[in-house]
Amino acid sequence: MANKFDVISIFPEYMSPLALSLIGKATKAGLVDIAVHDLRDQATDVHHTVDDTPYGGGAGMVMMPEPWGAAIDQVVSNAPNRTHDLVILTPAGEKFSQAMAEELTTCEHIIFACGRYEGIDIRITDYYKSQPNFRVREISIGDYVLNGGEVATLAIMEAIIRLIPGVIGNPASLDEESHSLESEAGLLVEYPSYTKPAEWRGLGVPEVLLSGNHAAIAKWRRDEAIKRTEKLRDLTRE
Ligand code: 6GU
Numbered sequence: 001m002a003n004k005f006d007v008i009s010i011f012p013e014y015m016s017p018l019a020l021s022l023i024g025k026a027t028k029a030g031l032v033d034i035a036v037h038d039l040r041d042q043a044t045d046v047h048h049t050v051d052d053t054p055y056g057g058g059a060g061m062v063m064m065p066e067p068w069g070a071a072i073d074q075v076v077s078n079a080p081n082r083t084h085d086l087v088i089l090t091p092a093g094e095k096f097s098q099a100m101a102e103e104l105t106t107c108e109h110i111i112f113a114c115g116r117y118e119g120i121d122i123r124i125t126d127y128y129k130s131q132p133n134f135r136v137r138e139i140s141i142g143d144y145v146l147n148g149g150e151v152a153t154l155a156i157m158e159a160i161i162r163l164i165p166g167v168i169g170n171p172a173s174l175d176e177e178s179h180s181l182e183s184e185a186g187l188l189v190e191y192p193s194y195t196k197p198a199e200w201r202g203l204g205v206p207e208v209l210l211s212g213n214h215a216a217i218a219k220w221r222r223d224e225a226i227k228r229t230e231k232l233r234d235l236t237r238e
Contacts, residue, residue: 001108002033003164004082006075007153008068009114010050012036014150023158026167034157037075042067051117060118068113068124075111082109086128086136087156089114089149093138096152100139101159112157114149188229191221 007015015036018024026032040048044066051061076084085107094100104110113120129136141152162168194205208220 002030003105003107003161004079004109005032005034005112005157006079006109007034007036007112007114007157008039008071008075009036009112009148009150009153010039010116011114011148011150012038014114015154017154018157022167023161026161026164029166031164031166032161035075037071039063039067039071042070042074054118058118062118063115063120065121065123065127068120069127072111072113072124072128079109083107083133083135085110086134087112087153088120088125088136088138089140089152089156090119090138091140091143091145092119093140095143096139096141096156096159098159101156101163104156104160105163110160112149112153114153116148188225189232191224191228 009015018034018036019027023032023034027034039050043050049064050067051063054060054062072086085104087104087110089112113124125136125138128134139152139156141155146152163174165171168174194209198205198210206220208216211217
């Protein structure tokens with residue numbers, strides 16, 4: 001059974017990049033099953049309203065629970081006998097990480113709820129947390145504010161789908177890459193890479209990489225990865 005993804009948004013066109021590249025190929029190969037839904041299809045008035053003013057006052061608008069409830073119930077009814085992971089995109093969520101991507105790769109059915117404005121009425125979170133066969137997570141992709149969850153959904157889906165077996169041609173590249181290299185020091189970032197030509201605009205390639213000495217190359221790469229990791233840690237230290 002292919003991993004199933006449903007994305008609910010008021011801008012379904014925002015998700016058109018899912019047809020490209022690796023995710024497009026994975027879809028064609030039947031490795032993933034992706035559907036995008038327009039939240040406004042669930043609105044019940046002539047203007048297709050999905051937001052309203054916040055109780056208690058204040059700036060901005062809040063997304064109403066009724067269209068969200070109807071949209072989520074509809075995608076669930078099309079995925080019977082599965083466990084549903086509802087991912088609500090919000091800057092107030094838990095920070096997305098590689099560990100989370102690995103965990104989400106094992107989910108049978110993920111529903112991405114792309115909030116806009118001041119977010120979705122919190123009763124959507126509370127209600128679905130209380131439902132059987134549901135897990136609800138609020139996820140953010142970083143400490144900055146976007147206009148909505150669509151771009152965050154694209155980033156998270158890409159991180160998940162490339163980990164699904166069969167999606168990447170050469171799975172060895174998954175083991176080698178950034179954030180998968182581990183050491184006593186914790187997570188390491190990737191070593192710097194070079195390709196042809198051997199000299200470009202006066203810049204050469206480290207001699208060791210041209211030496212053919214695989215042990216020396218492995219040691220150099222490891223040392224460089226550690227150096228980069230330490231530099232990054234210094235930059236991000238509070
Ligand atoms: Cl998931 N949504 C919005 N609106 N802003 C964000 C975000 C999500 N993650 C970081 N900033």
